[in-house]
Amino acid sequence: xxxxxxxxxxxxxxxxxxxxxxxxxxxxxxxxxxxxxxxxxxxxxxxxxxxxxxxxxxxxxxxxxxxxxxxxxxxxxxxxxxxxxxxxxxxxxxxxxxxxxxxxxxxxxxxxxxxxxxxxxxxxxxxxxxxxxxxxxxxxxxxxxxxxxxxxxxxxxxxxxxxxxxxxxxxxxxxxxxxxxxxxxxxxxxxxxxxxxxxxxxxxxxxxxxxxxxxxxxxxxxxxxxxxxxxxxxxxxxxxxxxxxxxx
Amino acid sequence: xxxxxxxxxxxxxxxxxxxxxxxxxxxxxxxxxxxxxxxxxxxxxxxxxxxxxxxxxxxxxxxxxxxxxxxxxxxxxxxxxxxxxxxxxxxxxxxxxxxxxxxxxxxxxxxxxxxxxxxxxxxxxxxxxxxxxxxxxxxxxxxxxxxxxxxxxxxxxxxxxxxxxxxxxxxxxxxxxxxxxxxxxxxxxxxxxxxxxxxxxxxxxxxxxxxxxxxxxxxxxxxxxxxxxxxxxxxxxxxxxxxxxxxxxxxxxxxxxxxxxxxxxxxxxxxxxxxxxxxxxxxxxxxxxxxxxxxx
Numbered sequence: 001x002x003x004x005x006x007x008x009x010x011x012x013x014x015x016x017x018x019x020x021x022x023x024x025x026x027x028x029x030x031x032x033x034x035x036x037x038x039x040x041x042x043x044x045x046x047x048x049x050x051x052x053x054x055x056x057x058x059x060x061x062x063x064x065x066x067x068x069x070x071x072x073x074x075x076x077x078x079x080x081x082x083x084x085x086x087x088x089x090x091x092x093x094x095x096x097x098x099x100x101x102x103x104x105x106x107x108x109x110x111x112x113x114x115x116x117x118x119x120x121x122x123x124x125x126x127x128x129x130x131x132x133x134x135x136x137x138x139x140x141x142x143x144x145x146x147x148x149x150x151x152x153x154x155x156x157x158x159x160x161x162x163x164x165x166x167x168x169x170x171x172x173x174x175x176x177x178x179x180x181x182x183x184x185x186x187x188x189x190x191x192x193x194x195x196x197x198x199x200x201x202x203x204x205x206x207x208x209x210x211x212x213x214x215x216x217x218x219x220x221x222x223x224x225x226x227x228x229x230x231x232x233x234x235x236x237x238x239x240x241x242x243x244x245x246x247x248x
Numbered sequence: 249x250x251x252x253x254x255x256x257x258x259x260x261x262x263x264x265x266x267x268x269x270x271x272x273x274x275x276x277x278x279x280x281x282x283x284x285x286x287x288x289x290x291x292x293x294x295x296x297x298x299x300x301x302x303x304x305x306x307x308x309x310x311x312x313x314x315x316x317x318x319x320x321x322x323x324x325x326x327x328x329x330x331x332x333x334x335x336x337x338x339x340x341x342x343x344x345x346x347x348x349x350x351x352x353x354x355x356x357x358x359x360x361x362x363x364x365x366x367x368x369x370x371x372x373x374x375x376x377x378x379x380x381x382x383x384x385x386x387x388x389x390x391x392x393x394x395x396x397x398x399x400x401x402x403x404x405x406x407x408x409x410x411x412x413x414x415x416x417x418x419x420x421x422x423x424x425x426x427x428x429x430x431x432x433x434x435x436x437x438x439x440x441x442x443x444x445x446x447x448x449x450x451x452x453x454x455x456x457x458x459x460x461x462x463x464x465x466x467x468x469x470x471x472x473x474x475x476x477x478x479x480x481x482x483x484x485x486x487x488x489x490x491x492x493x494x495x496x497x498x499x500x501x502x503x504x505x506x507x508x509x510x511x512x513x514x515x516x517x518x519x520x521x522x523x524x525x526x527x528x529x530x531x532x533x534x535x536x537x538x539x540x541x542x543x544x
Contacts, residue, residue, distance in 0.1 A: 051432060085434035095425035098448050107443060108433040154429070161433060 004029040004195040005050060005087075005165050010064035012045055014057065019045045021219045023064070027165070032187060032196045034210035034227065036203070038247060042219040043199040047167050050197070051087040052080050068165065085112050088158035092170040094150035096142035096157075101134050104142045104153055105160045112161060120160065128156035129186050148179025155186060159194075166190065168198040172205065184209050203243055207231055215239045283518045290511035299515060305479040305490070307499070307509040314512050316519065318481045322396065322489035323523070325482055326471060327464045329400025330407055335457055337404070338411030339446075342453075345412070346419040347441055365409035373473030376402045381474065388486055394476035397485040402470050407460035414459060418452020419445055451535040458531030462524055468493040492520050
């Protein structure tokens with residue numbers, strides 16, 4: 001059980017609003033960790049701090065230590081593009097580029113100077129369970145795919161770069177149950193190779209796929225542990241109330 | 249308000265708006281009809297082929313020559329020259345404002361560009377005569393700098409605000425999710441701009457360029473003042489040129505009513521109209537080609 005990704009004493013604020021307070025957390029290699037909690041509790045903020053997406057907002061202030069294994073993610077000497085190549089991300093709303101299906105995957109390979117040919121694209125699409133559905137339409141605009149297919153394309157796009165960690169920000173929240181199920185199946189399959197952190201609002205989803213669950217409330221970690229323990233016998237009263245749907 | 253009153257108001261405004269819509273169509277139809285009618289009068293006297301391919305424009309000579317090729321070439325030369333300068337500058341500035349500039353610089357730059365658009369064309373022409381053309385004459389060792397290059401630079405300055413403003417809007421309108429996706433895959437700012445943002449904004453950028461082209465083709469006062477107005481076949485950017493617009497503007501005031509020369513100016517106007525139309529349709533074509541990938 002090797003710790004892949006960790007945050008120590010992490011505080012994040014936007015302007016005067018403190019969003020995360022003294023977060024200490026470790027994510028274990030080849031495990032799925034679910035981040036749960038009510039809206040605005042800082043789940044997404046925590047997730048996005050690992051691939052430095054907050055670099056895009058000038059008023060974000062981040063203190064603490066974030067590490068990918070032994071690498072300090074916010075060290076000046078580490079290029080942010082390298083970090084983002086090693087820590088991939090899938091967003092809440094499927095956001096394929098307005099290009100063809102093939103180009104959507106080839107783009108990431110090219111910008112990172114990785115070899116790019118049809119077999120590599122095919123491999124990524126197969127890993128995302130999408131190949132059979134699109135193998136004859138690789139030149140089709142990606143925006144014509146269904147929502148679920150688009151999200152799987154986004155996962156294929158992330159997987160193609162062979163990252164070590166995949167961050168997922170409510171990847172199924174805009175999808176129907178059938179597509180959701182497919183993506184969950186995919187996530188469980190992917191954990192063999194990758195470390196996965198997923199933000200979800202869906203309690204059942206967390207129970208179905210996550211090895212470990214972390215409950216956040218108002219920017220603090222209230223409880224964390226093996227998923228079955230969090231859901232079957234939570235220690236914190238707030239956790240119990242939240243997972244039983246009394247607020248959130 | 250009573251139901252009946254509301255209903256009749258509804259019908260009234262439907263008619264009013266239909267009327268305004270039809271009025272615009274009627275105006276366009278009227279202008280087109282007038283152009284075509286007068287052009288036909290011209291083509292009764294001069295063969296269309298001679299008009300289009302004629303190498304000499306001297307309507308007041310003893311044996312008048314109505315060849316519009318020098319005028320078309322002049323307009324094309326000045327317009328392309330202007331776009332050659334304005335497109336990279338415009339897109340570069342737009343990308344800078346939308347993606348790189350700090351809010352303070354942005355707040356300075358945007359009003360400055362709006363103000364550039366407010367400078368009257370006659371003032372730009374004047375600056376062309378007293379500042380730019382002597383400079384060009386010195387640098388290129390010419391007797392004077394009133395030539396196609398002078399006009400192209402001035403037109404570029406005039407087209408810039410249009411191109412920058414619309415291109416910046418287009419770049420700004422690219423969904424943030426595309427940018428995030430690109431950055432999340434390890435792309436640099438430049439890679440994201442070149443491979444994702446500019447292609448996604450391409451319809452708007454092309455529209456911006458086409459509007460710039462329209463402005464440059466149709467601009468009259470500046471080119472009239474700054475390009476020397478010699479109706480000879482231009483061979484380089486350093487030749488003096490007489491554009492189609494300038495020809496109409498200069499000669500319409502002096503031409504005897506309803507003579508061949510008078511009708512010839514209408515024929516030029518018709519060709520000008522067709523050129524602008526072609527520029528717009530080309531723009532539409534490209535916009536549709538890129539829109540294919542944007543469909544939801």
